[in-house]
Amino acid sequence: MFDSLTGKFASAFSALRNRGRIGSGDIDEMCGEIRKALLDADVALAVAESFVAKVNERAQAALPELRQSTNQSQAIFAIVNEELISILGGTARRIRLAKNPPTVIMLAGLQGSGKTTLAGKLAHYFKSQGDTPLLVAADLQRPNAVNQLSVVATNAKVPVFAPEVGNGVGDPIKVARDGVAFAREKFHNIVIVDTAGRLGVDIELMNEAKAIRDAINPDEIIFVVDSMIGQDAVRTAQAFLDGVGFDGVALTKLDGDAKGGAALSIAQLTARPIMFVSTGEKLQDFDLFYPDRMASRILGMGDIQSLAEQAKRAFDGDTAAKLEAKFAEGDDFTLEDFLEQMQAMKKMGSMSKLLGMLPGANSGAMKKQLENFDEGEIVRTQAIVQSMTPTERREPKILNGSRRLRIANGSGRSVKEVNSLVDRFSAAQKMMKTMRNGGSIPGLPAGMANSISAQQSAGLRKPLSKNLPKNLPNNLPNKKKSRSGNPAKRAQE
Amino acid sequence: MSLFKKLFAKISRNDISTLDLLELESLLIEADLGAGVAKKIIENSKSRKNEDFLDSVKRTLSESLSNKSREISYDSEKPTVILIVGVNGTGKTTSAAKLANYLKNENRKVMIAAADTFRAAAVAQIQTWGERLGIPVVFGNDGADPAAVAFDAAKRSITEKFDYLIIDTAGRLHTKDNLMAELEKVKRVVEKIIPVNEVLFVLDGTTGQNGLAQAQIFNESVGVTGLIVTKLDGSAKGGIAIATEAALDLPIKFIGTGETLTDFARFESVKYLEDLTSL
Ligand SMILES: Nc1nc2c(ncn2[C@@H]2O[C@H](COP(=O)(O)OP(=O)(O)OP(=O)(O)O)[C@@H](O)[C@H]2O)c(=O)[nH]1
Ligand SMILES: [Mg+2]
Numbered sequence: 001m002f003d004s005l006t007g008k009f010a011s012a013f014s015a016l017r018n019r020g021r022i023g024s025g026d027i028d029e030m031c032g033e034i035r036k037a038l039l040d041a042d043v044a045l046a047v048a049e050s051f052v053a054k055v056n057e058r059a060q061a062a063l064p065e066l067r068q069s070t071n072q073s074q075a076i077f078a079i080v081n082e083e084l085i086s087i088l089g090g091t092a093r094r095i096r097l098a099k100n101p102p103t104v105i106m107l108a109g110l111q112g113s114g115k116t117t118l119a120g121k122l123a124h125y126f127k128s129q130g131d132t133p134l135l136v137a138a139d140l141q142r143p144n145a146v147n148q149l150s151v152v153a154t155n156a157k158v159p160v161f162a163p164e165v166g167n168g169v170g171d172p173i174k175v176a177r178d179g180v181a182f183a184r185e186k187f188h189n190i191v192i193v194d195t196a197g198r199l200g201v202d203i204e205l206m207n208e209a210k211a212i213r214d215a216i217n218p219d220e221i222i223f224v225v226d227s228m229i230g231q232d233a234v235r236t237a238q239a240f241l242d243g244v245g246f247d248g249v250a251l252t253k254l255d256g257d258a259k260g261g262a263a264l265s266i267a268q269l270t271a272r273p274i275m276f277v278s279t280g281e282k283l284q285d286f287d288l289f290y291p292d293r294m295a296s297r298i299l300g301m302g303d304i305q306s307l308a309e310q311a312k313r314a315f316d317g318d319t320a321a322k323l324e325a326k327f328a329e330g331d332d333f334t335l336e337d338f339l340e341q342m343q344a345m346k347k348m349g350s351m352s353k354l355l356g357m358l359p360g361a362n363s364g365a366m367k368k369q370l371e372n373f374d375e376g377e378i379v380r381t382q383a384i385v386q387s388m389t390p391t392e393r394r395e396p397k398i399l400n401g402s403r404r405l406r407i408a409n410g411s412g413r414s415v416k417e418v419n420s421l422v423d424r425f426s427a428a429q430k431m432m433k434t435m436r437n438g439g440s441i442p443g444l445p446a447g448m449a450n451s452i453s454a455q456q457s458a459g460l461r462k463p464l465s466k467n468l469p470k471n472l473p474n475n476l477p478n479k480k481k482s483r484s485g486n487p488a489k490r491a492q493e
Numbered sequence: 494m495s496l497f498k499k500l501f502a503k504i505s506r507n508d509i510s511t512l513d514l515l516e517l518e519s520l521l522i523e524a525d526l527g528a529g530v531a532k533k534i535i536e537n538s539k540s541r542k543n544e545d546f547l548d549s550v551k552r553t554l555s556e557s558l559s560n561k562s563r564e565i566s567y568d569s570e571k572p573t574v575i576l577i578v579g580v581n582g583t584g585k586t587t588s589a590a591k592l593a594n595y596l597k598n599e600n601r602k603v604m605i606a607a608a609d610t611f612r613a614a615a616v617a618q619i620q621t622w623g624e625r626l627g628i629p630v631v632f633g634n635d636g637a638d639p640a641a642v643a644f645d646a647a648k649r650s651i652t653e654k655f656d657y658l659i660i661d662t663a664g665r666l667h668t669k670d671n672l673m674a675e676l677e678k679v680k681r682v683v684e685k686i687i688p689v690n691e692v693l694f695v696l697d698g699t700t701g702q703n704g705l706a707q708a709q710i711f712n713e714s715v716g717v718t719g720l721i722v723t724k725l726d727g728s729a730k731g732g733i734a735i736a737t738e739a740a741l742d743l744p745i746k747f748i749g750t751g752e753t754l755t756d757f758a759r760f761e762s763v764k765y766l767e768d769l770t771s772l
Contacts, residue, residue, distance in 0.1 A: 039522060039527075040702055042525075045519055045522050045523055111752070112582030114582060142618070142752070143617075143618045144621055147617050148612070148613045148614035148615075148618070150614075152613050199724070199727040199728070200727060201727055201728050202727075226582065228697070228703045229699050229701055230699060230700055230701025230733060231522065231523045231525050231701065231729075232699050232728055232730070233699075233701075236727070236728065253581060253582075256580070257667075257703065257706060258701070258703035259702070259703070262701055281612075
């Protein structure tokens, strides 16, 4: 999502690096670049400016030490990263469970922001945590919104409370209240109330939202916002904050290429944490939000920690351990591994999501390639890999023309498809290697990757410490203590 | 519609100081015109030294708008086919219904094709609109091939002599090549029997800078002929629509200003510019 921001940070940093010795003017210049990048990313003007001012101030103050440092851009990078994390909301927070169940979660937001889809995903997520969620259809406004939630509920195998057909008929306040009562009666420990989309300026509808809130006294009100939203994000967020109030934010449609900056500035301006991200149209396309990870994602570092955790969730223990070992030990990732893990990968939603978290995957061409890696492709890929000999799977380099033709015939796919798989695989393999060796990741100056990889890999058992630079300023973000790989446990942290 | 009301109220007509220019830049950015466009407008306005400053800002804006027609074509011989496209949740289905209502009020015979066979309850949603409007909605099974549904509707619209066929399609992110290919197929298949005259890209007025990338890729993929800008009843200024029209030469044809059928109007650039000047 942060492609261009990543690119611009990278070019700003490499400009600095090439200069060797940083002057005060260089920092101003870089800050100008960052401002432009943030605005192009739809970060609210006020937030962008305060961000840039803070970075500038800190970098200027650190100038004497920076000059001593052998790796100046890295030191500045640390400042930017830190400030970015603070824009993104400081520390993550999870859903607070009510002392006396049910925990009531109310969704609110603009029309078309993705509330109904998110409701289904939340239900699906809680259900996979062993909870017993109930969905409540209190959007009685949009034609067939009730219907849509019911379908979503069926897909998530979660019950839905939908006494009204909607389409402009029925009282959403009553539905919400009855829904919570129903949940209490039937011992559902979590209730998710979907509400109609409304504009911040619509006082009447905002009052209705307030009335729903007062009727059900939610433990969490989540403001659902489209990551494509522009500068209006802060006005709208403020209107919802004043109108109905909210405790957290969910960011949707993050699978697109919108930078999402404006939505992120909501966290800064409203002091409410972003809690969830929605990354696709399927139920599984959902994740908790990690500010630190998002910051590294902005900076083009990929999301190694999420990757490892998702892998853990989907693979059985052995496979996960093996994958982790591969990351850490530096064994080559072969087509054989690829095939072995493919079945497991299907479990965790789309492949592109997984691969998208790899470092470098955010940069232009690579991302595009990954995004279009659809489920059908997994099946086709499987057919192709299965037509290879074990040696070929381990060493795709030996795949000459006649071998490829044989594989194409054997798998019923075209040679072009075989070629494309091999190319894609090589790219992925190269990325894995790069990441492991701490070499330069596309879009970032060499060396910079390491400090972040080391922090990011705290969740892996073996930090890539051999390349950790020695001259990092001590104001680097603190190394996170290892988080539980189990999202349920993490949710309670 | 008073996109720059705030802006013009704030800027004095006389001497334009650097501070005013910075403020103007901020207002343009906050209206979602984008940092690059804002800078260009300011430079351009500065360069027109002998002109009233406000006039030069207006002129710069009006000159950037498209000269293409904002009309929806009509053909007395055969149905005019309108494809409604855009990313998820921008207001395609609502706009399809509003447009159908608009054309019906011009005494045209309108048919709708429910070619969003993907999203939960999407077919039911447009059917509900169809019932309210008394307009036939052609649909397939859930999960049916959207191209097949559109083709079927196209055939029927020809034999049953409809004036317009409006095809509602599923929301899709412009970054998903496979879904864009699916959309191209819908158009291609319909064009086997009848040309698709209009491809209207529905742009959510609250969208930020990503709107341009969206429109650009949809345009490359299915040849957009115009924009519908929705949700202008909110606090968003919709500047990205202006930036998109200017950058891609795609005329804004309609605007959506609410959730009911009548919250819909032709985009009047003259009126729009009048709005700008009437302060
Ligand atoms: N306030 C306001 N709401 C609108 C406008 N146009 C559409 N909406 C609302 O936006 C939401 C989404 O509209 P839809 O027409 O379902 O959007 P869509 O693009 O068809 O959505 P998908 O098919 O799911 O991609 C609904 O709640 C509409 O009522 C508008 O001009 N103003
Ligand atoms: Mg729709």
